[in-house]
Amino acid sequence: MSDKKPKNVFIEGAISSEFIGNSIAKHQVKTNIGAHNIFLGQVRADNIEGKVVSAIDYTAYQDMANEKFHEIREATFEKFNLTCMHIYHSLGQIKAGEICLFVFVSSPRRKEVFKALEYVVEEIKAKAPVFGKEIFEDETHKWKVNT
Amino acid sequence: MQLNIKYFGLIAEITTCTEETLELSNATIADLKNVLIGKYPELNTKDFQIAQNKEIVSNETLISGEELALLPPFSGG
Numbered sequence A: 001m002s003d004k005k006p007k008n009v010f011i012e013g014a015i016s017s018e019f020i021g022n023s024i025a026k027h028q029v030k031t032n033i034g035a036h037n038i039f040l041g042q043v044r045a046d047n048i049e050g051k052v053v054s055a056i057d058y059t060a061y062q063d064m065a066n067e068k069f070h071e072i073r074e075a076t077f078e079k080f081n082l083t084c085m086h087i088y089h090s091l092g093q094i095k096a097g098e099i100c101l102f103v104f105v106s107s108p109r110r111k112e113v114f115k116a117l118e119y120v121v122e123e124i125k126a127k128a129p130v131f132g133k134e135i136f137e138d139e140t141h142k143w144k145v146n147t
Numbered sequence B: 001m002q003l004n005i006k007y008f009g010l011i012a013e014i015t016t017c018t019e020e021t022l023e024l025s026n027a028t029i030a031d032l033k034n035v036l037i038g039k040y041p042e043l044n045t046k047d048f049q050i051a052q053n054k055e056i057v058s059n060e061t062l063i064s065g066e067e068l069a070l071l072p073p074f075s076g077g
Helices: A017-029 A062-079 A110-127 B009-015 B029-039 B041-045
Strands: A010-012 A035-042 A051-060 A084-095 A099-107 A130-136 A141-143 B002-007 B019-023 B049-052 B055-057 B068-071
Touching: A010 A062, A017 A035, A017 A084, A017 A099, A035 A110, A062 A084, A062 A110, A084 A110, A099 A110, A130 B009, B002 B009, B002 B029, B009 B041, B009 B068, B029 B041, B029 B049
Parallel strands: A010 A084, B002 B068
Antiparallel strands: A035 A099, A051 A084, A051 A130, A084 A099, A130 A141, B002 B019, B049 B055, B049 B068
């Protein structure tokens, strides 16, 4: 474990394709990288008992979540041969079709990034205290539970 | 001992606040749960975990007075 301070992974609002594109561009100077892998979580217009989800409103226990994201990062670097890794999660209301989670892992070799990305995303789903409120088109809501 | 307790998501809807202070001494997490269920009976029907100083703790854990939080099931991503 390093003594690096946890970063803030939260972004207010949806994660834009420009932001994702810029993140990719920033890695072009790191020429030891041979493989990137990206996970994008998108808000799904689920149909629940006849009502359609129009958005998810995300809140989080931010201090704890940033510590958990930091622990997940450190564990991932120990398990896999990665050059770098970035995690961004949205807060606030994210509409169906918009991106709410962006995980980006990079390595000299492809096999590492396939394994590492799945590990990171599953760890986030299980350990990060983030709470999604599914808002329906009629403005009623239901609290989401990860499965 | 004065405890500062944070509430999130569905739990904050039940308590109708996101934070409050309670007076409780020589208590475990199970004792705190009993006090909170007494105050907010609807909590008894809900699934939640408790974090102390940003780590999930079990019923037997002694309350040390650090930051406490009631966390409903996680749904990030």
